[in-house]
Amino acid sequence: GIFHSGVWAKTVRLFPELLSGKTRNECPVMSGIGVRYHPDSAIIRKCSFRYAICAKIVGEVLGESEQFLGDLLIDWRIRILLENRIIRGKGTFKTMRDFAIRKYLFNRGKHY
Numbered sequence: 001g002i003f004h005s006g007v008w009a010k011t012v013r014l015f016p017e018l019l020s021g022k023t024r025n026e027c028p029v030m031s032g033i034g035v036r037y038h039p040d041s042a043i044i045r046k047c048s049f050r051y052a053i054c055a056k057i058v059g060e061v062l063g064e065s066e067q068f069l070g071d072l073l074i075d076w077r078i079r080i081l082l083e084n085r086i087i088r089g090k091g092t093f094k095t096m097r098d099f100a101i102r103k104y105l106f107n108r109g110k111h112y
Contacts, residue, residue: 039061039065039069039073039074039077040077040081040086042061042064042065043057043061043074043077043078043081043087044081044086044087044103046060046061046064047087047101047102047103048102048103049102049103049105050102051090051100051101051102052100052101052102053096053097053099053100054075054078054089054091054096054097054099054100054101055096055097057078057101058071058074058075058078058096061074062074071096075096078096078101079093082101085104086104087101087102087103087104088101088102088103088104089101089102
């Protein structure tokens with residue numbers, strides 16, 4: 001599954017507060033991101049209804065951001081969106097090069 005890969009395990013070891021249920025202001029990883037920019041909306045905007053390699057979407061989100069965001073943060077948010085079924089993925093989910101993502105078809109009418 002998505003969260004059973006070595007990359008996710010390494011992320012949790014590096015940033016255990018991501019799973020602690022803390023709010024964005026309490027979480028050191030998310031507290032560095034300004035209120036006016038959150039990567040989820042950019043990730044969803046960059047996804048289309050056709051599958052695209054996750055690394056491509058990560059690069060586009062990083063390029064659009066006015067703030068410094070690490071690719072690890074974007075990858076983590078993509079995995080959260082996948083787990084919550086906001087976007088859909090296929091592949092091995094080992095690294096961001098090994099899987100592709102797209103919007104769910106039922107999201108067509110929603111604007112993010």
